[in-house]
Amino acid sequence: MFEVISKEMLSPAICRMKVYAPRLAASARPGQFLIVIPESHGERIPLTISDYDSVEGTVTIVTQRIGVSTGEICALEAGDCFSDVVGPLGQPSDFVGQSREELAGEHFIFIAGGVGTAPVYPQVKYLKEAGAHVDVIIGAKTSDLLIYKDEMRQVCDNLFICTDDGSEGFHGLVTGLLEKLVSEDGRRYTRAVAIGPMIMMKFAVQTARKLGLPITVSLNTLMVDGTGMCGACRVTVAGKTRFACVEGPEFNGYDVDFDEAMRRQGMYRVQEHEAEVEYEHECKIGRTR
Ligand code: NAD
Ligand code: FES
Numbered sequence: 661m662f663e664v665i666s667k668e669m670l671s672p673a674i675c676r677m678k679v680y681a682p683r684l685a686a687s688a689r690p691g692q693f694l695i696v697i698p699e700s701h702g703e704r705i706p707l708t709i710s711d712y713d714s715v716e717g718t719v720t721i722v723t724q725r726i727g728v729s730t731g732e733i734c735a736l737e738a739g740d741c742f743s744d745v746v747g748p749l750g751q752p753s754d755f756v757g758q759s760r761e762e763l764a765g766e767h768f769i770f771i772a773g774g775v776g777t778a779p780v781y782p783q784v785k786y787l788k789e790a791g792a793h794v795d796v797i798i799g800a801k802t803s804d805l806l807i808y809k810d811e812m813r814q815v816c817d818n819l820f821i822c823t824d825d826g827s828e829g830f831h832g833l834v835t836g837l838l839e840k841l842v843s844e845d846g847r848r849y850t851r852a853v854a855i856g857p858m859i860m861m862k863f864a865v866q867t868a869r870k871l872g873l874p875i876t877v878s879l880n881t882l883m884v885d886g887t888g889m890c891g892a893c894r895v896t897v898a899g900k901t902r903f904a905c906v907e908g909p910e911f912n913g914y915d916v917d918f919d920e921a922m923r924r925q926g927m928y929r930v931q932e933h934e935a936e937v938e939y940e941h942e943c944k945i946g947r948t949r
Contacts (some may be wrong), residue, residue, distance in 0.1 A: 664679055687748055692749060695744075696733065711781060754876070758790075769796075771860075773857055795841075851875070888906035897911050897916055
């Protein structure tokens with residue numbers, strides 16, 4: 661059984677859990693993801709891996725409550741079990757194949773948006789241990805929605821914070837801060853990696869293009885089976901159909917058709933909203949699934 665070993669709330673709607681999954685923890689690499697099924701017959705939810713510990717046999721996942729299924733995950737407590745946890749899925753980040761000598765010459769800038777900050781953490785940790793220089797931008801709407809600040813400070817060279825409302829750090833979006841760091845402060849980077857909402861990644865790519873920076877993005881598409889069979893996760897990359905679950909989730913940002921990816925991501929918004937309304941009604945009358 662996939663027991664929840666510990667749970668904490670990072671903000672009122674974002675929870676972090678350590679889950680006992682020893683085989684997954686032993687083989688997970690930065691950039692990969694997993695699928696959880698909170699209860700039998702429940703929905704399969706793809707989540708990025710926020711940390712893994714092969715000695716403890718645990719993986720860490722961070723979930724934002726945005727609908728019925730993510731609500732079911734956030735309702736689990738230490739001692740409860742997931743019906744299933746499948747993974748690691750997808751390809752590891754491309755830098756995982758690079759030697760220490762190659763990575764020592766790299767200066768990465770990570771652009772982390774909102775809850776997308778959690779999967780940035782294992783990548784930064786891996787790169788620092790491998791000898792690369794790594795700076796990180798974390799952006800959130802407001803100060804209380806910033807996550808992983810302390811953890812990230814422990815593993816990166818420089819951490820830069822921004823908030824949309826100016827309540828902490830730079831007042832503005834991650835793209836504005838990236839541009840400031842490079843164009844005004846004269847910081848030099850060899851590669852960028854952006855992980856967060858699709859719209860953020862789209863504009864991060866535009867900014868990177870302007871700055872002449874190669875950029876990798878991690879696509880959080882719709883997913884069902886996670887094994888390349890159903891086609892739910894298909895995206896157009898460099899004019900070709902690719903399956904994010906087996907060929908991604910990371911791709912060269914310049915090649916991604918973001919407008920199509922965002923359209924596909926929103927395909928079930930009406931049904932998701934209806935399911936949430938029904939779930940809230942059932943909770944109110946004391947008849948939850
Ligand atoms: P958010 O909407 O608060 O955005 C986070 C930051 O992204 C903002 O503070 C801003 O700096 C930047 N941003 C947003 N829109 C932008 C734009 N138009 N131009 C430039 N920068 C922009 O983030 P949230 O509410 O935490 O959203 C969570 C989203 O992240 C969900 O959609 C979730 O699916 C996604 N997510 C993605 C991954 C992934 O692997 N890509 C992983 C986890 C979560
Ligand atoms: Fe089904 Fe990728 S999620 S093919």
